[in-house]
Every structure is written in C-alpha cells, then in structure tokens.
Amino acid sequence: MRVLVDGMEGGTVAAGDRGLAYGDGLFETMRAHAGTVPWWPAHWRRLLHGAQRLRIPVPAEADVVQHVTALLQGGDGVVKLLLTRGAGGRGYTPPPEPAPTCIVSRHPVPVATPGGLKLRWCDTRLAEQPMLAGIKHCNRLEQVLARLEWTAPGCPMPDADDGLMRATSGDVVCATSANVFALIDGQWRTPPVDVCGVAGVCREWALARLDARTETLSPQHVESAEAVFLCNAVRGILPVARLGDRTWSPHPRVAAARRALALDHPAFAAPPETP
Amino acid sequence: MRVLVDGMEGGTVAAGDRGLAYGDGLFETMRAHAGTVPWWPAHWRRLLHGAQRLRIPVPAEADVVQHVTALLQGGDGVVKLLLTRGAGGRGYTPPPEPAPTCIVSRHPVPVATPGGLKLRWCDTRLAEQPMLAGIKHCNRLEQVLARLEWTAPGCPMPDADDGLMRATSGDVVCATSANVFALIDGQWRTPPVDVCGVAGVCREWALARLDARTETLSPQHVESAEAVFLCNAVRGILPVARLGDRTWSPHPRVAAARRALALDHPAFAAPPETP
Numbered sequence: 304m305r306v307l308v309d310g311m312e313g314g315t316v317a318a319g320d321r322g323l324a325y326g327d328g329l330f331e332t333m334r335a336h337a338g339t340v341p342w343w344p345a346h347w348r349r350l351l352h353g354a355q356r357l358r359i360p361v362p363a364e365a366d367v368v369q370h371v372t373a374l375l376q377g378g379d380g381v382v383k384l385l386l387t388r389g390a391g392g393r394g395y396t397p398p399p400e401p402a403p404t405c406i407v408s409r410h411p412v413p414v415a416t417p418g419g420l421k422l423r424w425c426d427t428r429l430a431e432q433p434m435l436a437g438i439k440h441c442n443r444l445e446q447v448l449a450r451l452e453w454t455a456p457g458c459p460m461p462d463a464d465d466g467l468m469r470a471t472s473g474d475v476v477c478a479t480s481a482n483v484f485a486l487i488d489g490q491w492r493t494p495p496v497d498v499c500g501v502a503g504v505c506r507e508w509a510l511a512r513l514d515a516r517t518e519t520l521s522p523q524h525v526e527s528a529e530a531v532f533l534c535n536a537v538r539g540i541l542p543v544a545r546l547g548d549r550t551w552s553p554h555p556r557v558a559a560a561r562r563a564l565a566l567d568h569p570a571f572a573a574p575p576e577t578p
Numbered sequence: 579m580r581v582l583v584d585g586m587e588g589g590t591v592a593a594g595d596r597g598l599a600y601g602d603g604l605f606e607t608m609r610a611h612a613g614t615v616p617w618w619p620a621h622w623r624r625l626l627h628g629a630q631r632l633r634i635p636v637p638a639e640a641d642v643v644q645h646v647t648a649l650l651q652g653g654d655g656v657v658k659l660l661l662t663r664g665a666g667g668r669g670y671t672p673p674p675e676p677a678p679t680c681i682v683s684r685h686p687v688p689v690a691t692p693g694g695l696k697l698r699w700c701d702t703r704l705a706e707q708p709m710l711a712g713i714k715h716c717n718r719l720e721q722v723l724a725r726l727e728w729t730a731p732g733c734p735m736p737d738a739d740d741g742l743m744r745a746t747s748g749d750v751v752c753a754t755s756a757n758v759f760a761l762i763d764g765q766w767r768t769p770p771v772d773v774c775g776v777a778g779v780c781r782e783w784a785l786a787r788l789d790a791r792t793e794t795l796s797p798q799h800v801e802s803a804e805a806v807f808l809c810n811a812v813r814g815i816l817p818v819a820r821l822g823d824r825t826w827s828p829h830p831r832v833a834a835a836r837r838a839l840a841l842d843h844p845a846f847a848a849p850p851e852t853p
C-alpha cells in the first residue's frame with residue numbers, strides 16, 4: 304500500500320490523533336480507473352455530509368484530488384481516504400479548531416469472486432444510532448466483530464464471502480461491507496439506513512438507476528426474494544448465489560443491473576462474470 | 579504529553595493501523611501516584627476482558643508496566659494506555675495473527691472543580707450494543723457527539739462540567755466520561771452497563787466499598803435522589819451540585835464515600851474539596 308498523510312510520503316500519524324483514540328473520523332473507499340475516481344463527486348459529497356454531522360473541518364477538495372491523482376499515476380486500483388479530527392488532548396471534547404489528518408492510500412483491486420456470492424447471517428447485530436447512521440464514520444467495531452465470527456469455533460459457513468447483518472430490531476440492514484438489494488414482486492428493494500448502516504455510493508446509484516425502493520426488510524423478505532445482490536463502490540454489483548440454506552440461480556434482472564452499472568462506471572465495464 | 583509507542587520514543591503510528599481505521603482498540607485511563615498506578619490490577623483486568631471480547635492479543639504485562647514506570651519516573655499524573663489491533667490491510671477482517679500497537683502516554687492531573695459539579699442532560703443517546711457494553715473500546719463517537727453539544731448554538735448550560743447520557747430506551751447510563759451514583763432511599767445505586775456504558779474501575783470500587791446496588795435508573799430517579807456523585811479512575815468521586823434545574827447541597831454520605839476512597843487510593847487521599 305502506498306500512502307500519503309496530509310500529502311506527505313512517510314505513512315505515519317501522531318500517536319495522539321483522535322482517529323486512533325476514539326475512531327473520531329470518516330472514510331471513503333473508492334474504485335479508481337485509469338488514474339481517476341469516476342464516482343469522486345458522490346464520495347466527496349458523502350464525506351462532506353459526514354464531516355458536517357461530526358463537525359470535522361474538511362481540507363480543500365483540490366488538495367485531496369491532487370493527492371489521489373499523485374498516488375494513482377494513471378493507474379487502476381482502490382483508493383481509501385481517511386479523514387480524522389487530528390491531534391487532540393486526552394478527553395472526548397474536540398479541540399475548538401481541529402487540524403484534521405487526511406490519509407490517502409492506494410490498494411489493489413480485489414479479486415473477483417467466481418460465481419455468485421455465498422452469504423451467511425451474522426450473529427452480531429447493528430445497534431440503532433440515528434446520529435451516526437448513514438455516514439461512513441470510523442466506529443466500526445460491529446463490523447470487525449461480525450467478521451470475527453468467520454474464525455470463531457463452530458462458525459457455520461466459514462467459507463462465506465460476506466454476511467448479512469440485522470439491526471437490534473431484527474430487520475436486515477446490509478452486509479459487513481456492502482449494501483443489499485432484494486427483488487420482491489418485480490421491484491428492487493433495499494433497507495433504509497436511517498438508524499444504522501451506511502448510505503453506500505453504489506447503493507445511491509442503484510436506487511436511482513434501477514428505480515429501487517427503500518423499504519424495511521425482514522430476513523424472511525430477503526430469503527423469499529426472487530434475486531439478491533450486494534453492492535459497494537469498490538466491487539460494483541455482486542450477485543448472491545446463496546444465503547444460508549437458500550440458493551438462487553442467475554437472474555436476468557441482476558445481469559441487467561450489472562449492464563447498467565457497466566455503462567455508468569468504466570471500472571465495472573468488463574463483461575459481468577458468469578454467475 | 580510524553581508518549582511511548584511499543585516502548586519506543588517517537589510518538590507515531592503507521593497510517594494503516596486498525597485503531598485509526600476502525601477504532602479497533604481498547605484504552606485505559608489511570609491515575610498515577612508517586613511513580614505507580616495504584617489501581618493497575620483492576621485496569622489490567624478490564625483491558626484483558628475487553629481484549630478477550632474483541633480478540634486482540636495483549637502484550638506482556640511486565641513490558642507495559644515497564645513503559646508506564648519509565649514515563650512516570652516516580653511522579654504523579656494520568657497515564658493513558660491505548661492498545662490497538664495494529665496494522666491491517668484494507669477491510670474489516672482482522673489479520674489472523676495481529677501485532678497490536680501499544681501506546682502509553684502521560685498527562686497532567688486534571689484541575690479539581692471547585693464546589694460540586696454542574697451537570698446537564700445530553701441529547702445524544704447511547705445506542706444499545708451488548709457486545710460492546712462494559713468494555714473501554716475505542717468507538718467513542720457518541721461521547722464526542724455528546725461533548726460537541728456544549729458548543730452547539732443554543733446549548734443550555736454551556737458552562738456544565740459534564741453531562742448525563744441516556745440509552746435509547748431513555749434510562750440513565752453514565753456521564754460522558756464518568757459513571758454516576760444516586761442515593762435513593764438511603765442506598766447508593768448505579769445503572770447497569772450491560773447494554774451500553776463502561777464498567778468503570780472507580781465504579782467497581784464504589785459498588786464493592788459503598789455496598790451500592792446496580793439498578794435501572796430513570797432521569798426522574800436521578801433527579802429525585804438525595805445525593806448524586808460521578809466517579810472515574812482519574813478524578814475519583816465528584817459530588818454533583820446541580821443537574822439542569824435540580825440542585826443538591828453537600829451530603830454527608832458523599833463526604834463519607836470520598837473519605838473511604840481516600841483510604842484506598844493514595845492519589846485521592848488529599849482532604850476532599852469543600853463541595
């Protein structure tokens with residue numbers, strides 16, 4: 304991984320950074336293509352929204368774009384942008400004029416999963432916190448705990464590619480690192496993210512371009528859906544082949560969704576994998 | 579602030595540390611006296627408990643004690659120990675064999691608040707997450723948001739010393755950085771910390787030594803209490819003089835609690851401030 308911290312090579316952060324102390328920050332994980340981030344405006348907009356919610360000042364967009372461009376050097380990959388509130392004394396009270404830390408790093412494109420995804424139900428529930436819902440903040444222990452389930456003794460389906468998470472209420476929210484869409488009665492539906500979960504950039508795209516609907520979904524709703532896919536801004540649309548004991552065959556509406564995405568985002572323009 | 583990262587002077591952490599990315603870590607904030615941490619065993623025990631819950635390996639206790647001792651050099655102060663899961667690639671899945679980062683820093687003793695504390699009710703609620711409740715993990719955006727209320731436009735009581743936080747259910751949990759005890763019908767009571775909140779080291783002391791009881795408390799319970807105090811391991815027992823519109827006069831049971839603490843912890847042995 305190559306990394307720039309506030310535009311400087313070196314890759315270290317002060318031990319007193321509030322990101323480290325409290326997860327007091329935000330991040331974006333973005334797919335890059337030929338030296339640029341095609342969905343940059345949507346990522347930057349979400350970062351601004353989160354920064355407003357947490358009252359973290361944001362660096363100049365042009366500076367961050369310059370760091371991203373310097374890292375990419377015309378290539379493909381995944382870019383992670385991590386913005387913390389910066390240094391701070393001991394204690395939760397933020398400094399009155401924070402000097403945020405901006406970390407930009409470049410990572411390889413993840414290997415595609417052949418065939419559709421295998422999913423499991425996670426035991427870890429997402430707590431309901433409307434003040435943090437939707438934004439991509441750095442308090443992610445719930446996702447870490449969910450991912451630790453894979454290596455816990457007696458885990459069913461330790462070969463699962465990802466897992467679906469439910470809120471404390473029992474409603475389905477998302478996968479550990481993707482949003483979920485279910486085709487029910489011919490309509491794509493995805494859970495709201497107003498009490499927990501992240502308003503994914505690819506989710507926003509799918510809501511608009513697939514004429515999808517935001518709707519509370521129970522596990523039974525998802526299991527009885529005609530088709531299911533996960534999506535995120537790094538991997539695009541990923542067909543689901545299995546969820547616990549339920550299996551799905553490739554569905555033309557998922558293939559159509561992937562074709563639509565391929566038209567709108569050049570990194571996903573490769574012919575869809577045979578699911 | 580003087581800081582040792584894995585025992586080394588320098589004070590920086592790799593930009594890819596999972597503490598920074600996800601708040602994937604634990605911390606302890608401890609009162610030191612004459613070069614040692616009198617409550618070290620309780621802090622270390624809680625850290626071990628949290629590390630077991632999050633499956634973060636813990637460094638050798640003797641090494642950490644050595645770093646703490648080196649920082650204190652026989653003096654007083656506050657010691658913060660921050661243990662993260664260490665470096666990790668992009669993604670929530672922890673590395674199979676994490677190499678944790680251990681940060682030890684020394685800070686000045688906070689200035690005592692003359693008279694009793696003034697408290698307000700925080701608007702920010704604590705989400706209910708039993709898997710993270712009790713332990714002192716680094717996902718603390720709720721506390722940061724609560725502390726940001728002080729400087730929000732129109733904040734009632736911007737001069738408040740701390741604030742009480744409620745769970746989503748409405749039950750009282752704690753202050754932003756302390757536990758709360760209320761004297762009701764002659765008995766000290768403090769809220770449970772099994773769905774949110776932190777099992778404070780001074781709270782454990784008070785539960786045992788003041789024969790206190792763990793009990794669900796509504797805001798009305800606290801407001802109608804005969805006396806209220808906050809406590810944490812850094813500042814000991816702090817009498818509450820005001821909570822919103824409710825005021826309390828100094829109470830002999832709070833003074834007695836402070837005398838008991840002074841007998842058990844040398845840093846709190848100074849004669850109690852006149853409340």
